[in-house]
Amino acid sequence: MKKFNITLLAALISSPLAAETIDKTWEVGVFGDYVKSSTNKENRPEWDHIEAGKGLGIDLQKIINDQWNARIELARDRYETENGNNTDYGTRFGLDAIYKVGDTGLYFLAGVKRFNNVNSYNAINAGAGYNFDISERFSLFSEAVVYRDINNGYTDQGFKLGVKYAFGDVKAAPVVRKETTPTAIIGDNDSDNDGVNDNNDKCKNTPANVKVDSLGCALYAEETVEVNLNVTFENNSAQLKAEMTNDIQRLADFMKAYPNTSVVIEGHSSAIGEAQYNLNLSQKRANVVKEALINDFSIDATRLTAKGFGETQLISTGNSRADHSANRRVVAKIETTVKKVVIKG
Template identity: 65%
Template sequence: MKTFNMTLIAALISAPLAAETIDKTWQLGVFGDYIKSDTNKENNIDWLQVEAGRGLGIDLQKIINDRWDIRLELAKTRYDIQNGNNTDYGTRAGIDAIYKLEDSNFYLFTGVKRFNNMKSYNAANVGAGYGLQISDRFSLYSEAAVYRDLDYGQTDQGFKIGLKYTFGDVKKAAVVKKAVKKMVMPTPVVKKVMMIDTDNDGISDDKDRCANTPANVKVDSQGCTLYSEKSVAIKLNVTFENNSSLVKPAMVDDIQRLADFMKEYKNTSVVIEGHSSASGTESYNLMLSQKRADTIKGLLINKFAIDASRLSAKGFGETQLIAQGTSPADNSVNRRVVAKIETVVKKVITK
């Protein structure tokens, strides 16, 4: 009896995904695969003593969300039969549900398949795969799977490697409108040469440099309103999913708080700082952090009507990590956009 021992060695170097400059919708893959039949089939004349098979196939994958995809698969396989003395052909078709692991290029899948070869039968399958993005549109992937025959109780094994093309629209960058600054002319001060206190502020008109000050406010020796100063500030901290610059709906309220603050204090401006986790290359992380900062800037301009001249966005990549580790929790707090505004406001001092 021939025995089969298949060992899958994952020796892929961890690499960052290409920048998500497209809204992914579908993926079309082509692959080559290797199917090792159950040893019971190798010794059974009813199965023509089928051994291993090599084939080609295609799959069509629908992107559901950040965690789940669904995939249709069709493949044709050339099998060795009769102890390697002959060959036969078969087909395989089916559907899989795919779960993508967080902060990883690995994924798990399960599904059902219809095999038509020496005998026709239905099978349930489970497996794991690894995807490696090589550009915005193209990626490599490899998978290992186990197929359990639901009709005859046999178990086959499979391995595939393939290339995928991603469909989707290119994301549009936020349109930044240049603001036109208006020149405000100062209001001339009207001097009244009178030896009386017209505005009742306690300063005679011949010394009063600020006419018509309200009677209930305190003034200086020249009759001008006295102010007290206080400091006001607001902070923004928006987090992102892995390899994403899309803003979670739960974070929109925090962005609106920043916008409301800027509308109340119209002399303020802000630098929006984008950051990434330590996973991936420095150049990729710098680009992704800049995209995150630009996303927040675009929302403030287009959704909350903040003047573009008051905003700037800068990506820092992985240079300012909050957490130095690479666990999912560390990566989560490092994938962020932060902003802080501090200003001093004046308040009239009343009597």
């Protein structure tokens, strides 16, 4: 959490510089360093059983072009020796060539180094890193490197985490010349009468009664649309009544107008008779409405689900003929959100 807070603070401090556009020429960086010595060195007394080293370093990079940098670095590390019972201080310095992969922040490096710790030796190294820009001048970087000791044949590993500052001149802002040709006069025209002149109008021929944005394109507002179905049946019957066809067609028309919708068709019954019989009857009623939508109105079956509820969802609990008639029904509801153009008031 502490590391995150420091990073965030650096971003906030440097954010005013983000507005600059600079020609970078040099970068100076400071970093934390971790070097893991070869396990073979850990087992040898002539290396004092040297283990890992931790320390700090500084580097200076010359920015050659968009792809290449040259770098010189110096680091000082504190190594654990004698199986962790002692310490030894060492230095490392050398040169690197850095290849940057486009604007990705990723880079590869290769170079030569001189190590001076328990013993002194020369090494060649290769690795990869990632650079994250906080602003035009400040950036964070991390790096992983392999060092090959060319004097003794050992291989060490290194890791870095640091921050860099770029030097360079601020680019001059481009001079914008105001156009005074007759084109500017022509641009004052508003050929589609939407209140935006033709020079700025990105949506030509917008209807005059439609509200538009600053670019002359229609404004849209979300609106909820819905349709309800309520088909009634005779007592002990799953046969559609002719007068119910119009209600089913309204549902079909809605589904054709909004092809991404689907619906659950719910069948219900009155409380007269046995519950299992009523459940089967309600399912038949739901099925007959579903089949009408498929066969008579060409609605895709995958958009329809038929489910019977029997007498479990009565809307009228009385025992009169009118109560029973109200409960013998198939219902459905579809609701969806659509975008509609905003009309001028």
